[in-house]
Amino acid sequence: MEIPSTTQIGPGLYLGHAFNITVNEAAVIGANCNLHKGVTIGQENRGKRKGAPVLGDCVWVGVNATIVGAIMVGDDVLIAPGAYVNCDIPSHSIVVGNPCRAIPRENATEGYINRKVEL
Incomplete structure (x- = not known):
């Protein structure tokens, strides 16, 4: 595991x-x-998305999903296992596939966030 x-x-x-x-x-x-097993949150080294992602609050990232580049992932987003995310994702979405597709969904992470702390 590598988290600086x-x-x-x-x-x-x-x-x-x-x-x-x-x-x-x-x-x-x-x-x-x-974050679950096999997740990569990485940077792109060139082009319009050069940089690293910003994830909002209450984001659930499934097994072997990859999130790369200077993109914004909103709040309450469920990223399905195996998804490849290299574009901005609005809040309240479920993300699937490669290339990724965001499906609007209120309470997208309801029942998924483990050990949630109250802010």
């Missing part, structure tokens, strides 16, 4: 089956986010 101490992480981070998780030091992870 310099990474900005909000309270309530939950690492489910914490194996092979890689987070770029420039990434930002909001409050009450869940």
Whole structure:
């Protein structure tokens, strides 16, 4: 597992089956986010998305999902296992596939966020 101490992480981070998780030091992870086995949160090194992702609050990231580039992932977003996310994702969405597709869904992470802390 690679999560640098310099990474900005909000309270309530939950690492489910914490194996092979890689987070770029420039990434930002909001409050009450869940990362599962095989997740990569990485940077793009060139082009219009050069940089690392910013995840909002209450983001659930499934097994083997990859999130890359200087993109914004909103609050209350469920990223399905295996999804490849390299574009901005609005709040209250479920993200599937490669290329990714965001499906609007109120309370997208309801029942999914583990060990949520009250802010």
